[in-house]
Amino acid sequence: MPVARFLVVFDADSTLIRNEVIELIADEAGRGAEVAAATEAAMRGEVDFATSLRSRVEQLRGVPVSGFARVLERIEPTPGVRELIAAIHERGGIAAVVSGGFHEILDTVAPSLDVDVWRANRLSVENGVLSGVVDGVIVDAAGKAAALREWAAQYGVPLSRTIAIGDGANDLQMMDAAGLGLAFNAKPAVRAQADLVVGPVDLAEVIALLP
Template sequence: MPDAPARLLVVLDADSTLIRNEVIELIADEAGRGPEVAAATEAAMRGEVDFATSLRSRVRELAGVPVASFARVLSRIEPTPGVRELIDAVHARGGQVGVVSGGFHEILDTVAASLGVDVWRANRLAVEGAGDGAQVLSGVVDGDIVDAEGKAAALVEWAELAGVPLRRTIAIGDGANDLRMMERAGLGIAFNAKPTVRAQADIVVGRVDLSEVIPLLP
């Protein structure tokens, strides 16, 4: 982030917010385990199970997926309608855009950069060598998991780095894992969200178009 203070900070979740997809489900498709992982993801987003425990179990299902398949996953990513307009509007107001995800750097590093996001954070997937010399997923998360507390901490950290008071921060998410960062932000927006998130958000945006957030920018 730049040295000069930003006027505002908008932090988005990635899967089903910044993009239309759930990346772990796309990777699971490469392993032929899409339906099982999709069901576990849905339960985690509703807050029915602990996110970190759920993520570890879902990532185990990805063991053996070739790292080379990430190119196919990236080709299936669909940015959410209005996302570029929202990012441009934040920048035009002298603001910064962050993305914090329970998903994976292996995909987000490309997607966030291509959309003009200023800073992002996600989980990493451990890899190991296959018999043919190729790299495959080992089925474990590499390092600490970005969970609800991790998302809230990222918002606070980025606000401090950008010189933005928390009252001028906006957090946008869809799942239970986003609630703590939405609570810490000056404004918490439920976007395309699960019922528990809509019930606790400051504002609910039902239409799947991030440009709907632009009138709410300070």
């Protein structure tokens, strides 16, 4: 495994991309509004993330896997994301994504944006439709922080040379573990605890902060 100069770990929903993927999937079941309200509460830190995710995923029961194609068509990369990832690579860094969202979407989106490594939750599927449960261990706030530490060790990067970028309460542990925690497009509680707040919704603003 080559040693990298530094590591940048992104949250996915509302950070790497403009969307909240679980809301797009819920739209396929006609339950987008209810799931959007629950997602907002979770991102503000008002409810436990894992508990909230399980209840929201229950609302996805019965959505056909074929609906993922429509979800992918609606994904909007955040302005500046391609420029930032290109700059990370030009300077010898690794671009990583850890998400409370889903591999079923991120496995297409991440490589399309030239992300090096990523981790997310998986949705259980039975007979071509979602069963309404998360398959395996949930990637929560602790899981995000663990992923950052694991990737830093894997690529030989000291934690002091890691950057974490997120918007929600479940990103705070990851941001705290990193050498630099950036609040991007973030909820008030996250902006209050971050090392720096990126104001414009343009990830190219982060390029100036790279090592």
